[in-house]
Amino acid sequence: MPDLHPWELPRRYDVVVVGGGPAGMAAAVGACEGGAERVLMVDREHEAGGILQQCIHHGFGLHHFKEELTGPGYAQRYLEQVLEHDIDVLTDAYVLDVDASRSVSVLSGRYGRTSVDAGAVVLAMGARERTREAIRIPGTRPSGVMTAGFAQKLVNVAGYLPGKRVAILGSGDIGLIMARRLVLEGVEVVGVFELMPHANGLTRNVVQCLHDFDIPLHLSTTVVRIHGSERVEKVTVAPVDEALRPRMHEAWDVDCDTLLVSIGLIPDNELARTLGVRLDPVTTGPVVSSTMETSRDGIFACGNTVHIHDLVDWVSQESRLAGEGAGAYASGRRQAHDNVRLVPGTNVRSCVPHTITTEREHTVYLRVTQSLAPCTLRLGDVYERPLRYVVPGEMVTVKVRPRFLESFHGGALRVDVVPREEAGRE
Amino acid sequence: MRFDVAIVGAGVVGCAIARELTRYRLTVALCEREVEVGLGTSKANSGIIHGGHRAPDGTLKAATEWRGNQLWSDMARDLPFGFARIGDLTVAFDDDDVAYLQRLLEQGLRRGVTGLEMWDAERLRREEPNLSEDIVAALHAPSSGVVNPYEACFALAESAVRNGLELRTETTVTGIERGADGFAITTDRGTLHARFVVNAAGVFGDELARMVGAEEAGLRFRKGEEYLLDKRLVGFVTRVTFPCPSPTSKGILVTPTYDGTLMVGPTATWSEADDLTTTAAGAEEVFDGARRLAPGISERDCIAEFAGVRAVAADEDFAIGHTRVPGFLNVIGIQSPGLTAAPAIALDVIDLLAEAGLALEVRDDFVPTIDAPLRFAELDPDEQARAVRGDPRFGRIACRCELVTEGEVLDAIARGARTMDGVKFRTRAGMGRCQGGFCAWRCLRLLASSQDVDVSAITKRGGRSWIALPRRDDHAATEVEHA
Numbered sequence: 001m002p003d004l005h006p007w008e009l010p011r012r013y014d015v016v017v018v019g020g021g022p023a024g025m026a027a028a029v030g031a032c033e034g035g036a037e038r039v040l041m042v043d044r045e046h047e048a049g050g051i052l053q054q055c056i057h058h059g060f061g062l063h064h065f066k067e068e069l070t071g072p073g074y075a076q077r078y079l080e081q082v083l084e085h086d087i088d089v090l091t092d093a094y095v096l097d098v099d100a101s102r103s104v105s106v107l108s109g110r111y112g113r114t115s116v117d118a119g120a121v122v123l124a125m126g127a128r129e130r131t132r133e134a135i136r137i138p139g140t141r142p143s144g145v146m147t148a149g150f151a152q153k154l155v156n157v158a159g160y161l162p163g164k165r166v167a168i169l170g171s172g173d174i175g176l177i178m179a180r181r182l183v184l185e186g187v188e189v190v191g192v193f194e195l196m197p198h199a200n201g202l203t204r205n206v207v208q209c210l211h212d213f214d215i216p217l218h219l220s221t222t223v224v225r226i227h228g229s230e231r232v233e234k235v236t237v238a239p240v241d242e243a244l245r246p247r248m249h250e251a252w253d254v255d256c257d258t259l260l261v262s263i264g265l266i267p268d269n270e271l272a273r274t275l276g277v278r279l280d281p282v283t284t285g286p287v288v289s290s291t292m293e294t295s296r297d298g299i300f301a302c303g304n305t306v307h308i309h310d311l312v313d314w315v316s317q318e319s320r321l322a323g324e325g326a327g328a329y330a331s332g333r334r335q336a337h338d339n340v341r342l343v344p345g346t347n348v349r350s351c352v353p354h355t356i357t358t359e360r361e362h363t364v365y366l367r368v369t370q371s372l373a374p375c376t377l378r379l380g381d382v383y384e385r386p387l388r389y390v391v392p393g394e395m396v397t398v399k400v401r402p403r404f405l406e407s408f409h410g411g412a413l414r415v416d417v418v419p420r421e422e423a424g425r426e
Numbered sequence: 427m428r429f430d431v432a433i434v435g436a437g438v439v440g441c442a443i444a445r446e447l448t449r450y451r452l453t454v455a456l457c458e459r460e461v462e463v464g465l466g467t468s469k470a471n472s473g474i475i476h477g478g479h480r481a482p483d484g485t486l487k488a489a490t491e492w493r494g495n496q497l498w499s500d501m502a503r504d505l506p507f508g509f510a511r512i513g514d515l516t517v518a519f520d521d522d523d524v525a526y527l528q529r530l531l532e533q534g535l536r537r538g539v540t541g542l543e544m545w546d547a548e549r550l551r552r553e554e555p556n557l558s559e560d561i562v563a564a565l566h567a568p569s570s571g572v573v574n575p576y577e578a579c580f581a582l583a584e585s586a587v588r589n590g591l592e593l594r595t596e597t598t599v600t601g602i603e604r605g606a607d608g609f610a611i612t613t614d615r616g617t618l619h620a621r622f623v624v625n626a627a628g629v630f631g632d633e634l635a636r637m638v639g640a641e642e643a644g645l646r647f648r649k650g651e652e653y654l655l656d657k658r659l660v661g662f663v664t665r666v667t668f669p670c671p672s673p674t675s676k677g678i679l680v681t682p683t684y685d686g687t688l689m690v691g692p693t694a695t696w697s698e699a700d701d702l703t704t705t706a707a708g709a710e711e712v713f714d715g716a717r718r719l720a721p722g723i724s725e726r727d728c729i730a731e732f733a734g735v736r737a738v739a740a741d742e743d744f745a746i747g748h749t750r751v752p753g754f755l756n757v758i759g760i761q762s763p764g765l766t767a768a769p770a771i772a773l774d775v776i777d778l779l780a781e782a783g784l785a786l787e788v789r790d791d792f793v794p795t796i797d798a799p800l801r802f803a804e805l806d807p808d809e810q811a812r813a814v815r816g817d818p819r820f821g822r823i824a825c826r827c828e829l830v831t832e833g834e835v836l837d838a839i840a841r842g843a844r845t846m847d848g849v850k851f852r853t854r855a856g857m858g859r860c861q862g863g864f865c866a867w868r869c870l871r872l873l874a875s876s877q878d879v880d881v882s883a884i885t886k887r888g889g890r891s892w893i894a895l896p897r898r899d900d901h902a903a904t905e906v907e908h909a
């Protein structure tokens with residue numbers, strides 16, 4: 001990657017983007033397109049690209065570029081666009097703080113501790129993994145218990161192996177992809193244990209990463225104890241009842257030297273929290289408008305820092321919008337006022353964005369609580385449409401066009417995903 | 427080489443004794459089986475410097491608790507470790523509890539503990555609004571404090587080494603024999619000779635005494651589980667909060683650690699000496715107990731957990747003193763409040779050694795202080811800017827949750843950190859929300875490159891606690907290495 005660092009860091013930018021993952025890169029490009037002239041993108045890693053840099057598997061960009069790329073391949077495509085747009089890229093630099101007047105404090109070995117003023121800010125810090133501690137697995141605390149993402153970094157970036165015999169707790173996408181990666185590396189993967197009765201990752205990953213490699217997936221099963229004083233020696237697993245309580249008398253031991261934990265991601269929302277933007281208690285990311293603006297003027301957010309995506313294509317799409325919004329804001333152009341508030345209803349865990357307008361077309365991203373097939377999506381009592389299936393592990397994207405909401409005059413709009421028959425009955 | 431004194435066990439007790447001894451013209455060795463000091467019980471406790479009023483009358487515990495409490499201020503003045511006198515509260519839910527508080531108050535006054543004060547419910551609500559509404563009264567002890575216990579051990583050992591201590595880590599004592607002019611101490615790394623031996627081996631205290639034929643303390647082991655909560659709850663409770671003990675349990679405390687985050691625990695169950703497991707039952711007991719004191723606490727806020735083991739003598743008191751083997755001292759059975767008492771115990775041990783014939787000649791070149799490591803997160807923005815200008819490594823973040831820079835990690839390594847835990851307990855890197863998800867790789871790399879070894883040679887805390895293996899081509903080699 002060429003050295004993109006400006007020789008001297010200007011004091012003021014139209015838009016500062018925090019984070020240079022797919023979300024940050026798309027937002028930076030979007031900001032230019034939205035009218036910003038001076039755009040800075042900051043990332044704490046040596047190079048931009050975010051989590052994509054460690055995802056050397058294929059499966060990125062099917063929607064966006066209409067071809068199947070690796071993570072770094074997808075990142076490269078976007079980085080080229082960033083370069084074309086004359087965006088200042090500052091890597092190896094950590095954003096310590098963003099305040100309400102949009103002063104951004106940056107720490108870097110190169111510039112020391114400085115701050116830049118921004119016309120608008122886009123938060124694109126991505127997510128962090130939930131750890132063993134988040135679910136409190138009893139037992140000892142030996143080495144060899146690690147998140148799947150850390151193992152991914154060890155293998156794909158650093159060229160090391162996490163162990164020789166690996167058990168995986170949780171069926172998140174990273175865990176599934178790591179199961180396959182490790183088998184290809186000659187490591188024995190003894191099984192994937194999932195608390196819920198359904199897999200958490202994409203169906204295609206369950207098939208391509210587990211079934212194709214004969215790796216057992218134990219649903220409704222969890223790790224109840226970790227053994228080993230120095231290194232993991234084994235784990236005890238047990239099936240769970242409907243209330244997700246382990247049935248200890250049916251527990252069994254699994255020999256392994258490593259336990260990968262793949263129990264989901266949570267938005268990295270530290271900066272949003274200290275800024276005091278409103279957070280959605282379900283996604284734990286900021287509440288955003290149809291232009292991805294948070295509850296604080298001129299502060300936008302996109303990508304995994306808002307809600308967890310399983311496909312990078314949607315990250316790019318939503319983030320370009322955030323960038324355009326920030327660019328427009330910095331150039332003093334008014335934003336459309338949202339008049340519809342989306343309210344998660346039956347079988348809907350979360351909706352992003354949280355508000356939309358009846359004037360433009362929007363993409364709304366939903367997460368459901370339960371698998372259903374076939375089913376019906378309903379927007380209040382003004383619109384409904386059939387869906388083939390929904391599963392909690394896959395985000396549902398819905399295009400909402402102005403004509404769907406012709407008979408709606410604004411206010412709260414309930415979003416439900418219900419079984420096909422139930423919808424038919426009404 | 428023949429030492430004047432050899433200490434076995436580098437917990438807080440062994441480290442405090444070692445540092446006291448380096449004030450005199452003596453040759454002193456400290457043997458520790460672990461890869462670094464302070465990794466035994468001294469790392470895994472509540473970190474409370476008790477107020478001085480709690481230990482039962484007539485015990486060695488009572489004789490050292492208040493003196494130890496006072497000595498922590500001197501230590502904290504000279505050495506860099508987290509210590510703050512935040513005060514503690516013992517809270518009463520009913521009349522029996524109130525009577526207990528009254529007895530505790532009187533006991534404290536008899537011992538000269540300063541500042542003790544009874545608070546009524548209204549005062550308590552004003553001071554600690556998040557404690558339970560059911561509390562009717564509280565005894566406030568402003569003398570009580572909290573310490574980062576591992577930092578104290580690191581600092582004590584570093585200071586002692588600076589003053590000439592011979593510190594031998596990864597050295598397990600396997601046999602002790604008394605000869606004509608002192609002891610031959612066999613370890614897995616050769617033999618040492620010393621005129622006096624101090625047994626500060628924690629849960630292995632009896633084992634060590636047995637090696638040389640000295641009295642044992644009838645040690646049994648009582649495990650305690652502790653749970654650390656997310657920084658969301660910083661400030662929720664600002665003083666160490668104790669319930670009144672019940673006949674069956676000493677009770678679960680809410681402790682604001684030195685860093686401000688809350689810790690809840692400990693349990694107390696009989697266990698094996700090496701049982702460091704946490705359990706579902708333990709978690710339940712701890713969170714039930716904590717909620718009784720502060721109902722806003724939830725297990726959902728837990729970010730880390732650990733267990734420590736107390737070495738409990740048959741009579742429940744400390745076993746400190748001469749043994750039937752002249753020159754061999756026991757300092758064992760040091761359960762709670764052992765951390766509090768450690769600096770007083772160290773002074774008592776010096777007196778005991780003198781009694782046994784050790785000549786104490788004060789050195790005039792003893793240096794009581796060591797340089798404080800830079801804590802980037804605690805600097806104001808201007809100081810941070812200056813730090814980075816002085817050394818760009820302070821401009822690179824290693825741990826984002828606790829805002830630890832690469833410069834701090836490298837400094838910790840320069841001060842003796844060899845393992846991931848060594849770095850973590852010195853710098854806090856990996857202690858926050860993400861529990862190392864972000865910083866582990868950076869710390870691994872820094873540890874490996876500064877010791878000029880491969881990443882696969884770095885461990886979590888010594889022994890077989892390896893973290894990563896070389897790729898398959900090198901499997902054969904590692905098979906041997908990690909067998």
Ligand SMILES: Cc1cc2nc3c(=O)[nH]c(=O)nc-3n(C[C@H](O)[C@H](O)[C@H](O)COP(=O)(O)OP(=O)(O)OC[C@H]3O[C@@H](n4cnc5c(N)ncnc54)[C@H](O)[C@@H]3O)c2cc1C
Nearest residue numbers: 019021022023043044050051059095125126303304311312
């Ligand atoms: C293991 C894994 C496998 C995946 N597989 C696929 C797949 O096959 N197909 C697919 O389409 N999608 C996949 N995804 C999803 C997709 O990669 C993510 O949704 C996407 O990377 C999220 O983009 P982001 O920019 O929001 O976050 P990230 O990629 O995490 O980027 C955030 C960036 O912000 C930086 N940052 C954070 N805080 C700061 C700060 N304070 N200062 C400076 N910089 C900061 C970080 O260093 C990082 O570079 C996968 C994700 C993972 C984790």
Ligand SMILES: Cc1cc2nc3c(=O)[nH]c(=O)nc-3n(C[C@H](O)[C@H](O)[C@H](O)COP(=O)(O)OP(=O)(O)OC[C@H]3O[C@@H](n4cnc5c(N)ncnc54)[C@H](O)[C@@H]3O)c2cc1C
Nearest residue numbers: 435437439459466467468471472474599628650764765766
């Ligand atoms: C859960 C819990 C909470 C507590 N809370 C508090 C509190 O809040 N306040 C308080 O004052 N006290 C508290 N305590 C008590 C306090 O932690 C102990 O009293 C203190 O740490 C004991 O220190 P030590 O040096 O005797 O033992 P250790 O720290 O265990 O040190 C002994 C050392 O000897 C080494 N060793 C053993 N055998 C050998 C050998 N053969 N060769 C070489 N080395 C050897 C071990 O590796 C170990 O490092 C608590 C204890 C527990 C378990």
